[in-house]
Amino acid sequence: MHWLFGDQLGPHFLRPSQDIDLTGDAPLLMIEARSVFKRRRFHRAKAHLLLSAMRHRAAELGDRVTYVRATTYRDGLDQAARGRHVTVHHPTSYAALALVRSLPNVAVGPARGFLVPMQDFAAWAHRHGGRRLRQEDFYRWVRRGHDLLMDEDHPAGGRWNLDHDNRQPPPRDATTLAVDRPYRPREDEIDEEVRHDLDHWEKDGDVSFVGRDSPRLFPATRAEARTALRCFMDHRLPTFGPYEDAMLAEDQVMSHSLLSSSLNLGLLDPAECAERAEAEWRAGRAPLNSVEGYVRQVAGWREYVWQLYWHFGEEYRQHNELRHTAPLPDWWNDLDANSVGARCLQTILAQVRDTGWTHHIPRLMVLGSYALQRGWDPAAVTDWFHRCFVDGYDWVMVPNVIGMSQYADGGRMTTKPYTSGGAYINRMSDLCGPCVYQPRDRTGAHACPYTAGYWVFLDRHRSRFERNHRTARAVKGLDRLTDLDEVRRQERTRGDTPP
Template identity: 35%
Template sequence: MGDQLSLDISSLKDARKTKDVIVMAELYNEITSVRHHKKKIVFVLSAMRHFAETLKAKGYKVDYIRLDDGNDFQSFTDFLKASISKHNVESIVVTKPSERRVVNEVKGWRDALSLQVEVRDDDRFVASIEEFRTWAKGRKTLRMEYFYREMRKKTGLLMDGDEPEGGKWNYDKQNRKPAAPDLFIPKPFGAAPDEITKNTMRLIQKHCEGHFGDIEPFRFAVTREDALKALDDFIENALPLFGDYQDAMLQDERFLYHSLLSPYINVGLLRPMEVCRRAEKAYADGHAPLNAVEGFIRQIIGWREYMRGVYWLGDGDYTEQNFLGAERALPWFYWSGETDMNCIRQVVSQTREEAYAHHIQRLMVTGTFAMLAGVDPLEVHEWYLIVYIDAFEWVEAPNVIGMSQYADGGALGSKPYAASGAYINRMSDYCKHCKYAVTKKTEENACPFNALYWDFLARNEKKLKGNPRLGQMYKTWEKMDANTKRGYRSRANALLKKLDRNERL
């Protein structure tokens, strides 16, 4: 499948070049059931096409169906029925898909196809789904930090015997520096589109014209060889300062010191552990400091593994959770970028053009505003799934529903990521170029985040006041005089009414 582009994936490990047939398909329904960013579709399809060529060059028999072959298959099942009729098939081997919807389809293959179907675990992850379930069993709340420590011990990454390298598990407090525009910031690796990619771009421009996002310029790697070059470039040029500035935002520097490797890891062009080992070696060689390397590795064997584990817990209704009862429609400017809030305008415009924004832009700008404004978390989830090149449901849904929107009531994160404009001003230069004044509170030209922050706490007081990490903020709210409180709530109410009327904000 499109996110299984690894030569050593479990379904291919014993594939016989003389006998077995590897089947791959581009299905129109798969790229339009969610109206993904055009650049994301180009990336996945071009990577699939290149991977198929790699398999053929290695001597494997590949049955590959392309969108422009005129196929009208409605599902993987329909495609397999047609493929089976062409080959002498005894059984089907597949690595377990990453998404529940597709797993449910695969479960029906044995009956639908009247063949033996072997579903193998996806062993590209550090922790199996069962291992995570065992770790999570009996815990009232799940905290990534404790799971992450188990993954450090299991892999041996940045370990000094039984203790963490440097004496601490987590150096996040050192990774919150705002960036200055005069920093030397390297440009991320970019791969020039070859003919396969150019043909894919033309195809998607034709078939997916109404989808969100720009196709050009297209700079993503679509082969393992180029993905490895991107890894080399990050380790050499950006990793040393990744830690210091990983939470920073600059309006004219969209990528800062971030790796942009997540799309390649998520589709299988890079292996998670090889990426982590390269970063670890950079620390051992004195090329990158511990806070940078630990922070980077934590994103992969900590958050990434943790998100997958959370996704596969329960009965598959995770995206339907709405602890705060938020029901407002997603604001139209999440698609257009047409807002006077410069931070959101910058992030949405970048997202439309690049299919990328880094984790703080997603969490503390578009994510925080949606939560403060009471936007339906399912709509927020669907937006993130559509617009980002690395957004696959297993990793995106827990990040949005649990971490960003607190819709699971704290099962994943210890507190809502609510913040006023002061946080964005501290970590970015967005506010310097904004129509709204971040230092003002309730005036007409005051930053909307300021009033919405206090209104969010007030209207959710019954559900959130008992959270120990919000205790100080509720004490501050209680100490405010009645006029100040009324001012915040009145300003927030006016802003929310503008959202409901689809007026410019």
Template identity: 65%
Template sequence: MGDDRRWLFADQLGDHFLDGDDQPVVLVEARSVLRRRRFHRQKAHLVLSALRHRAAELGDRAVFVQSGTYREALDRVAGPLTVCHPTSQAAVAFVQGLPGVAMLPARGFTSTQEEFAAWTVGRGRRRLLMEDFYRDARRRLDVLMDGDEPAGGRWNYDQENREPPPGDLGLPRPWRPEEDEIDEEVRRDLDRWERDGGMRFAGRDAPRAHPATRAEAAAALRDFVRHRLPSFGPYQDAMLAADPDMAHSRLSPAINLGLLDPMMCVRAAEDAYRAGRAPLASVEGYVRQLIGWRDYIWHLYWHFGPDYRHSNALGARTPLPRWFADLDADAVEARCLSWALAQVRDHGYAHHIVRLMVLGNYALQRGFDPAELAEWFHRCFVDGYDWVMIPNVVGMSQHADGGRLATKPYASGGAYINRMSDFCGGCRYRPARRTGDDACPFTSGYWAFIARNEELLAANPRTARSVYGMRRLPDLGEVCEREALRGDEPP
């Protein structure tokens, strides 16, 4: 069993990518990956640390090749190889061009590409709605089901999981790893490559904050299920300046590295519900992120194809301003945006509502180029990969696909941020103001966005009301002029 040598990419590090306990393995660390993009320093550290830890765990079972490129490394490995379907379109094309390498079906997700393809044509389906996909996955995987019915009699508790934040959730800090000699070695190498090898990184270095081994990932999962999952549901869309983690799992980096099988996380959460240790609304919300949204995004990345990344239905062409691209949080006075950029600069991480309704919302309002923005998210977030960010940013966040993924743009003014966070109280801008020196840049930006895309939004039943409201604004001209004058200056 498992006699063939399995090549593991750096995001395929779990045992579920192998066929047996004795299967020989090839691991490749190619410095060319770090030269192609200006990754966040902590992302580069996490990926290399996880790769080297896995090589150390496997010992003599693994051939670990450190080289300039993948091709150079593979030229030094004798014999045929198998590899699980890579997670990027570019990597698949590379593998398909290699002699002696057989590509297996994808692993690390809860549904296969064949199952997704069957779902897309089932029941006369006219739209690929995530909710429909999620319900199908619940039935197929028998997750949170009581016989043929959903646990609790409902499929979705999203309406109950949108509570504004309390003053303090009162939760312990999330699990954190302790660095070891491998982490120290990686840090020395990154310092040297940056100093002598011409590599450039974004963000700031800091002690590793995410799992780099399967044992660490399992410990982080246990910690989340015990301490944070019960509070996850109601406040998953809320933000607190003093608590960037809140009840979020912070497990996406480990899952996307392949250190955790997502079904392991799903079953752990469901077990907590069945044992009475976590409420159904919280567990359902977490499960929906994994077997619903995560798999849905993965499959749409392949279903939409390579041209999807160039979608730009709103004609957004603004280059990312230098202060945004370089994570210059100190240049920004708007408290929510400054805080969000500082989270990325200092940690390479922020939870999903910060990404969507602060960073993505600001970019959408200003018409930032969606492909350039997706690349920024890919580089700067420790859990960012091509398959993750292209659908999430181009489709969900920037509505650049014209509604193929999401039914409306996720644009909002300062009122939303004021309701779902504690940022506005300490900010020089007022969320209710559209004009004047204290006008909230999210509020003025929202109405300027509606005006700029009036025709398209008026034809969408979910956004038509905003267009009607915009047409009644007595100061719309002043609002739009204010936004035009702002240009690429930080708010």
């Protein structure tokens, strides 16, 4: 019997290998464990998507799969396997891996759903010294190894990195990008059943969710995911690159693919996404900067984050080099966007509340930056991102938040903290114009919480960042601030109240 976890739902998880025999009609097992939702307060839309995807996959597999609804995975396995030998592909979290390794008669095979086998990455990391593993070096290695955007031994177009072409602010005076809206699936009777069950669990007090469960916005089946991929490639990929870092208040999705949840559920394979994007460029239907930017996200960053999660080890999540220990306030945990006055944070927090998703720049430069500036506990911030995003998994959020967003690893993953004053948000969005706060103001009634927070953050860690070549110049700017004492006092007074 072969066990499929809820993020192993695509056909590539059923291809036979020398480690796992899936030929013919080898019986399958899926376990829906309610304990997953009891342990944490997940976003309601995330719970809905996961259960919908699992139940849809079980319906597709028919009599071949034994689908068990149990209190825990262990209970479900006891109920279904009854001592039989069980195989499973390498799970995507340390907790799940520890669980399957602790179970009798369960054999763990290699991971699926990623481009690079773990042992290949380990060999590459060893060749590069093991500690500082640059994403750019890894990305080029992956492109060569998988012949992605390559012209023989050279990068297509002559350059590996087209980031410089992909940092444009949104078009002036535009409220939305002039592109087709993304594919949205239609709910069916399985979604109706899922919503009924979640309502019942909440009513019984069995579980508690955060956020809203609007009609399902993301694919729950392989067919839906392939349709979403095709729609992105046909209509949105050409404008993805230039505006991938831009934000508009009325356009949450911009030209983003919205395929991260499909990839992380295993409904899509990263190779088919990257190869399809390259085919669009080769056919002259999408510019190279957009295609390279997308390939970088899928074959570069996503793959890099997955590998670092396992390479750095289980203790990596506990890193807290900046010694940030402040708890997350209730308004943040409850996604209470209505209590927030700062328009950028209010807008993005509302997007998370309503959909469980926002793209990478709001995550990093609005949500993550605010948490970093306030000195919130990075482990709690990581857990919040894991719970509140439909594409959030342990392997996704630990490196992204601990390493990049909160700089809690002290620079193992990035060379500087990713935070800024309000000027960056103002340049890359239309969020600041109508806001009660002004990006240039550090003090006073209109002081931008990001601008004030940025300077207080640098001041708090002056001794560390004045020695970093990427932040030393910014730290020197503290000496030119004649109102620094007032900025400090103002931020202490703000405390954890919504800005």
